[in-house]
Amino acid sequence: MDQLQLYSYWRSSAAYRVRIGLNLKGLAYETIPVHLVRDGGEQHAEGYREINPQELVPVLKHGDRMLRQSVAILEYLDETWPEPALLPATSRDRQRVRAIAQAVACDIHPLNNLRVLQYFDNTWNVPQPERDEWVRHWIVGGFAAIEAMLNDHPSTGEFCEGNIPGLADCCLVPQVYNARRFGVDVAQFPTIARIDKACLALRAFDGARPELQPDAPQPN
Incomplete structure (x- = not known):
């Protein structure tokens, strides 16, 4: 499996959602911190804008793909690794x-x-x-x-x-x-x-x- 890397900030509730989802799925991942306050916010740096044009966290990198928006990421996890399911059957x-x-x-x-x-x-x-x-x-x-x-x-x-x-x-x-x-x-x-x-x-x-x-x- 391609390595999962989570661009995250410790107090971001959106990143928190994805961390929970990854843990529920039992998926190992590397945390790449993006400090949202220091130096005016690292999310606004040019290099990070290439990762996420919205200048937000989280971003989940899976292989060569950059996945954005926490709820969309959670649904991606559920579709890619169906068990245990995050969404019910009906x-x-x-x-x-x-x-x-x-x-x-x-x-x-x-x-x-x-x-x-x-x-x-x-x-x-x-x-x-x-x-x-x-x-x-x-x-x-x-x-x-x-x-x-x-x-x-x-x-x-x-x-x-x-x-x-x-x-x-x-x-x-x-x-x-x-x-x-x-x-x-x-x-x-x-x-x-x-x-x-x-x-x-x-x-x-x-x-x-x-x-x-x-x-x-x-x-x-």
Whole structure:
């Protein structure tokens, strides 16, 4: 098998999703750190723009191919290495899983990622407390919707879809990490909190934690 290389930043929730997916598949990979803050952001360097014209992480290199966009990468992994599956067998259940994943990746995350917060700071001089409140507002609203999608739904099991972790969990857990980072009380979303706890008890999720990545700051 061609070597897998993941261009990643330790605190990027999008890269976090892909790390979980790779771990669930049992796929070995090399981490290539891309520091999103140092020197104005290494993702903006000319050399990295050739890797990803969007100047974002993650990028997964598989052989000669550069794979971009975290959810698309996760689906690529599922199609290339079908077992264990990240998506359920039926089209109805796959649609539900994708809807939960996209509620995070398309609706919550784009409103509070680094590019948005840096624009608030550098262009509009929005103070830090107001930026943090912006992040919390969109996470809380998004989580309220996802909680309703999960709560008492017959397909919700130990994880977002049944009792096997998959694509939706890959997206949800990193967003819970972000929520806690910005001071959101996740306990107000008991189903999300329960699923997050069940996921983090698994080695695939635990090993993908931001603080365990090779480019994470080391404690003094």
